[in-house]
Amino acid sequence: MPFDLTKDIDTEVMEINFGPHHPSTHGVFRFVAKLDGEVVVDIEPYIGYLHSGIEKIAETRRYLQFLPLVNRLDYTASLTYELCLCLALEKMMEIEVPERAQYIRIMLTELQRIATHLIFFGTTGLEAGAYTPFLYAFREREVILRLIEMTCGSRMTTNYFRVGGCKWDLPGGFEDLCRKFIKKFPKRLDEYDWLLSGNEIFRDRTIGVGRLDADLAINLGVSGPTLRGSGVRFDIRKAEPYSGYDRFDFDVPYGLNGDVYDRFMVRVKEMRQSLRIIEQALDGMPGGDHIAKVPKVLKPPPGELYYRNEGTRGEIGFYIVSDGSTMPYRLKIRGPSFSNLMSLRHMMVGHSIPDIVLIFGSIDICVGEVDR
Amino acid sequence: MIVQVLIVLLKLVIAIAFIMASALVLIYMLRKVMGHMQSRVGPNRVGPFGILQTVADASKLLFKEDIVPAKVDSWSWRIAPSVVLMASMASFSFIPFAKNLTMVNSNISLFFIFAMSSLTSVGVIMAGWSSNNKYSLIGGLRSAAQVLSYEVPLVLSTIGVVMMTGSLNLVDIVEKQKHLFNIFPQFLGFLIFMTAALAELNHTPFDISEAESELVSGFNTEYSAMRFAMFFLAEFFNVFVIAALGAVVFLGGWNPVFIPIPGFIWLIIKSYVLIFVIMWIRSTFPRFRADQLLNIGWKLLLPASLINIFGTGIVMLITRGGIS
Numbered sequence: 001m002p003f004d005l006t007k008d009i010d011t012e013v014m015e016i017n018f019g020p021h022h023p024s025t026h027g028v029f030r031f032v033a034k035l036d037g038e039v040v041v042d043i044e045p046y047i048g049y050l051h052s053g054i055e056k057i058a059e060t061r062r063y064l065q066f067l068p069l070v071n072r073l074d075y076t077a078s079l080t081y082e083l084c085l086c087l088a089l090e091k092m093m094e095i096e097v098p099e100r101a102q103y104i105r106i107m108l109t110e111l112q113r114i115a116t117h118l119i120f121f122g123t124t125g126l127e128a129g130a131y132t133p134f135l136y137a138f139r140e141r142e143v144i145l146r147l148i149e150m151t152c153g154s155r156m157t158t159n160y161f162r163v164g165g166c167k168w169d170l171p172g173g174f175e176d177l178c179r180k181f182i183k184k185f186p187k188r189l190d191e192y193d194w195l196l197s198g199n200e201i202f203r204d205r206t207i208g209v210g211r212l213d214a215d216l217a218i219n220l221g222v223s224g225p226t227l228r229g230s231g232v233r234f235d236i237r238k239a240e241p242y243s244g245y246d247r248f249d250f251d252v253p254y255g256l257n258g259d260v261y262d263r264f265m266v267r268v269k270e271m272r273q274s275l276r277i278i279e280q281a282l283d284g285m286p287g288g289d290h291i292a293k294v295p296k297v298l299k300p301p302p303g304e305l306y307y308r309n310e311g312t313r314g315e316i317g318f319y320i321v322s323d324g325s326t327m328p329y330r331l332k333i334r335g336p337s338f339s340n341l342m343s344l345r346h347m348m349v350g351h352s353i354p355d356i357v358l359i360f361g362s363i364d365i366c367v368g369e370v371d372r
Numbered sequence: 373m374i375v376q377v378l379i380v381l382l383k384l385v386i387a388i389a390f391i392m393a394s395a396l397v398l399i400y401m402l403r404k405v406m407g408h409m410q411s412r413v414g415p416n417r418v419g420p421f422g423i424l425q426t427v428a429d430a431s432k433l434l435f436k437e438d439i440v441p442a443k444v445d446s447w448s449w450r451i452a453p454s455v456v457l458m459a460s461m462a463s464f465s466f467i468p469f470a471k472n473l474t475m476v477n478s479n480i481s482l483f484f485i486f487a488m489s490s491l492t493s494v495g496v497i498m499a500g501w502s503s504n505n506k507y508s509l510i511g512g513l514r515s516a517a518q519v520l521s522y523e524v525p526l527v528l529s530t531i532g533v534v535m536m537t538g539s540l541n542l543v544d545i546v547e548k549q550k551h552l553f554n555i556f557p558q559f560l561g562f563l564i565f566m567t568a569a570l571a572e573l574n575h576t577p578f579d580i581s582e583a584e585s586e587l588v589s590g591f592n593t594e595y596s597a598m599r600f601a602m603f604f605l606a607e608f609f610n611v612f613v614i615a616a617l618g619a620v621v622f623l624g625g626w627n628p629v630f631i632p633i634p635g636f637i638w639l640i641i642k643s644y645v646l647i648f649v650i651m652w653i654r655s656t657f658p659r660f661r662a663d664q665l666l667n668i669g670w671k672l673l674l675p676a677s678l679i680n681i682f683g684t685g686i687v688m689l690i691t692r693g694g695i696s
Contacts, residue, residue, distance in 0.1 A: 016506045023588060038510065038662065129576060129659025135410040195656070201577055202658045353510065354661045357586050 011036055020049050024127055024357040027367030031344070031360075038352040043345050047338075050371040058331035063089060063163065063298040066331075071157040073335065073369045076119055079112040079148075080311040081369075082161040087242055088307035088318045089163045092300040098289045101165035102244040107178075107281040108151060108160070110274040114185075115144040116312040117267045117274075120364045124264055125196050127361040128205055133196045140188060143181050150174055163298055165291030175282060182279055189271060197268055206261035210347040210359035213258060220346070221339040224314025225270060226363050229255040229263030236310040243309075247284075248277050260362040267364070297326055313337055313364055335369030387475055391464055395608040399426040401644075402608075402651055409655040433604075436597035444594065445502035452502065453595065453602035455495030460609040463488035467616045468542045469636035470626045481542045482534065485617055486527050489572060492610060493519040496574075499603070500591035511590030514580045514662055518571055521669035522578075526568035528677035532561045532684040533621050546625030553624035557687075560680045562622045564673055566649070569614045571665070574607070575650060577657040578665055615646035 019030035028049035034042040054073065058066050070085050071078035083105055090097060118137040125133030145155045150171050152160035160167050196202055212222070217230040227234060235252040237245045253269035255262025302324040308317040314336025321330040340363045348356045400415070400423060407414025415422030440446070463485045465475035478484060493515050500512015534540060536557065537548045545554075555562050571578035582590035592603045619625060619642035626635025660668070 014506060024586060125658065129579065130657060131406075132410045132655050135412060139411055196658070199658060201660060204664060205658060205661055352661065352663070353586050354580070354659070 013041055018356075018360075024360060026123065026361075026365065029365065029367045029370065033348075033353075033356065035353070040348050040351055040353070040356055043348050043356070045341055045344055047341070047367075047370050050367045052368075052372065054372050055331055055333060058328055060327065062326045063300075063328070066328075067162075068157065068159040071159055073333065073372060074311065074313070074337075074366045075156055075368050076366055077112050077116040077312040078156060078158050079109050079161065080309070080316055082158065083109055083243065084307060084309045084311070084316045085318055086161045086163050087309065088305055088320055089298065089300060091307060092303065092305050092320065092322060093163070093298065095164050095292055095294060097165055097243070098292055099244070099286045100169075100288045101290050101292070103281045103285050104151075104166050104170055104290065105161060105243055106245065106248070107278050108148065110277045110281075111144050111147060111178075113274045113312045114271050115141045115148075117271050118144075120267050120361075121192065121196070121264075124358070124361050125202075127357045128196075128202055130196060130199075130202070133192060136188075136192060136195070140185065143177075147174065147178055147181065150177070162291060162294070164294035165289065167291075169290040175285075178278065178282060182275055182282075185275060186272065189268070193268070197265060203261065205354070206264060206358060206362075207259055208257070209260045209351065209355050210362060211257060211259050212343055212347050216346060217258070217343060220342045222314070222343050223339060224311065224336050225266045226263055226314065226340050226343070228253065229266045229362075230258035231256050231262075236308060236315060240308075248280050250274075250276050260358050263362045263364075299324060299326055308334070311336055313366065313369075314340060333369075333372055335366075335372060337363075337365035337367075338370045338372075341365060341370060383475055387465060388461075391461065391609055391612070392605075394612050395605050396426045396430070398608045398611060398647065399429075399604075401647070402654075405648065405651045406655045409652070430601065433597055433601040438597045438599065441504070441594050443504045445504065447502075448498045449502040449594075450599075452495045452499035453599045453606075455498060456492050456606040457495075457602045457609075459488050459491035459495065460606045460613060462491075463613050464609060466542065467613065468546060468620060468625065469639055470634070471543065471547075473636055474543065477543055478541065480540045482530060482540045482545070482617075482621070485542075485613070486523070489610065489613065490519055490523050492606065495606075496591050499595070503591070503594040505594050507587040507589070508591050508593050511582065511587050511593070515574070515591060517662065517666060518574075518578065518580065518669075521666050522568045522571035522673070525564055525669060525673035525677045526572055528674070528681060529561045529564035529568060530621055531677075531681050532558045535681070535684050535688065542620050542625075546620055546627065549624040549627055553622065553627070555622045555624075558622060558680070558684070560676065560683075562618075564677045564680065565618060565622065566646075568669075568673060569618065570650065570653065571669070573610050573614055573650070575611075576654040577660050579659055580662050580665060611647055611650060612643065615643040615650065618646050619643045 014035045016033050016035055017030065018033060019025035020028040029045070029047065030049065031043050031045040033040050052072065054069055057069060061069070067082065067085060070081040073081050118141045122134035122137030148158060149155045151174060152158040212230050214230045214232050217227050218232060231254055233252050233254045238252055250273045253266045253273065255266050300322040302322055304319070304321040306317060306319045308315050315334065316336060317334030319332040319334070320328050323329040343363065344360065347359050351359065403425070404414040415425035418424040418428050440449070466478065466481040466485050468474040468477070496515040497512045500508045500515065503509070533545060533554050536554070537545045539545065574582060587593070592600060595603060616639065619639055623642045626639045628635065628638050
């Protein structure tokens with residue numbers, strides 16, 4: 001609950017720096033909090049410590065050359081960015097993607113989604129002061145990363161999706177390992193519910209903290225689990241199905257109060273939904289090619305296109321302006337973390353230091369895509 | 373005269389050697405216990421099973437450069453670690469290991485231990501304030517609030533035992549438990565004691581004055597080398613002292629449980645059981661928020677301990693016809 005700041009004694013406002021190197025700011029993000037005692041009066045985020053000029057670089061690279069750079073935006077969920085860029089280019093060039101490639105893409109992206117949400121789960125525990133869930137979450141994430149490494153050859157900066165499909169087919173043995181993971185993971189999730197999300201102290205810490213109303217969230221451009229935590233049932237996978245998501249059966253979890261606990265639970269529940277999608281994809285995996293016939297040099301026709309899909313943290317968007325050459329004329333990236341950050345001040349003011357750390361963790365930013 | 377001085381010195385050397393050794397054991401134990409609970413192995417490289425890891429770490433800290441930040445309040449900054457360490461060592465000297473095996477046998481030993489352990493937080497506040505660092509300052513202030521609200525239930529939780537024994541002397545308290553350990557009649561008191569002790573020790577779920585995810589490292593952010601090691605050692609001394617105190621007051625001290633082995637070994641075993649519980653809690657729970665912590669202290673633990681005293685008094689009135 002926000003604290004009451006009625007004055008009965010004279011106090012001075014203290015400014016305190018969180019970041020760029022602070023245990024609670026994931027990556028090099030910095031915000032300055034003005035404190036009255038321990039209560040936050042105002043906060044001011046400073047971004048740009050990880051600026052890499054990636055949008056400008058795009059104008060000097062061919063499309064295929066630019067694809068690996070996209071991985072560096074959200075290094076914990078690189079496949080989602082790859083998918084979005086590939087889908088955007090496919091739409092511009094009107095390339096039909098083989099069904100098998102679509103299934104592989106969805107399966108890997110959902111695996112990636114679980115891995116990213118596991119990091120969120122662990123770090124939220126860390127911010128609440130529980131160290132153990134972090135290590136458990138990373139144990140599960142390791143299994144997923146092994147699967148991704150098996151397929152893509154790399155754990156984090158995958159560079160696997162291509163325009164028209166995937167670089168190569170799924171490796172042998174992938175299905176067995178993946179099924180083993182699907183079988184084991186729900187039990188582990190139950191266990192973690194006992195450990196953290198069902199923990200009385202954790203619930204006391206998070207319920208009612210950092211509320212974000214649905215109207216405000218929409219007006220600020222908040223998206224993804226952070227938006228759904230506020231009770232807005234908007235998921236681009238459902239609203240504008242891409243890459244064949246309409247063939248899969250899954251629910252969109254949402255919260256009611258828009259507090260830290262709801263945002264946390266939305267992500268925990270999303271992990272279970274992602275598991276459902278992966279299982280369906282494994283069961284219905286069609287045969288055929290893994291990549292369509294695509295010209296060696298990509299030359300999208302002149303024109304512009306905004307394409308979006310549901311990343312792990314919210315709406316990922318690529319706005320591509322093509323002049324018909326091999327390189328984009330302009331490429332604008334919408335990183336969900338950047339928009340979600342705008343809600344920070346509205347949620348934090350009136351809370352104390354332990355709460356703002358949790359609130360900051362609950363919007364789950366990745367600094368790579370904030371600064372771009 | 374000289375003989376007496378020598379005896380005191382010998383006692384001191386033995387005591388310091390013992391607590392240093394037990395601190396090293398505790399650090400190793402914490403790492404191993406938490407490691408296994410967190411599905412990893414803990415230290416296993418230095419020496420057999422990683423036993424020498426803490427020794428290696430301690431010697432590393434000894435040889436590091438002693439950095440004094442430019443704008444600290446020099447005098448109190450330098451003295452703060454010593455205050456903390458001194459307080460925890462002093463309270464250690466009152467723990468009775470066996471009937472004739474105590475450093476100091478005093479009539480107010482229980483009282484003295486509590487007095488000494490609350491001195492620890494004076495050192496913490498000194499460190500937090502003099503560091504000239506905002507994180508440290510907040511850590512120090514939190515520590516002050518925490519000690520104020522938890523010292524009271526911690527002391528009151530043992531009052532029931534003191535009433536039953538009629539003495540503040542720890543040796544008497546243990547002697548009284550020959551047939552029935554205090555944990556059975558005083559179970560509520562034991563629970564309050566353990567909860568308040570966790571707060572007293574700055575341990576999870578009450579570790580708000582260190583709170584690494586919020587305050588980097590709290591009051592000891594600016595400390596390095598041996599000064600940091602002193603804070604670190606004091607923390608583990610305190611764990612041992614509180615666990616030993618719990619074992620003495622509630623678990624029958626050196627009185628054996630079925631197996632007759634020397635009493636002080638029993639005390640150490642009992643203390644380590646309590647320490648294991650503390651470590652278990654540490655690797656399980658998240659942290660409370662400062663205001664929730666104060667609420668629990670004042671609104672839950674304090675009334676509960678008063679009820680405990682009241683109940684003990686009534687039972688004693690009925691069964692014995694008066695307070696012993």
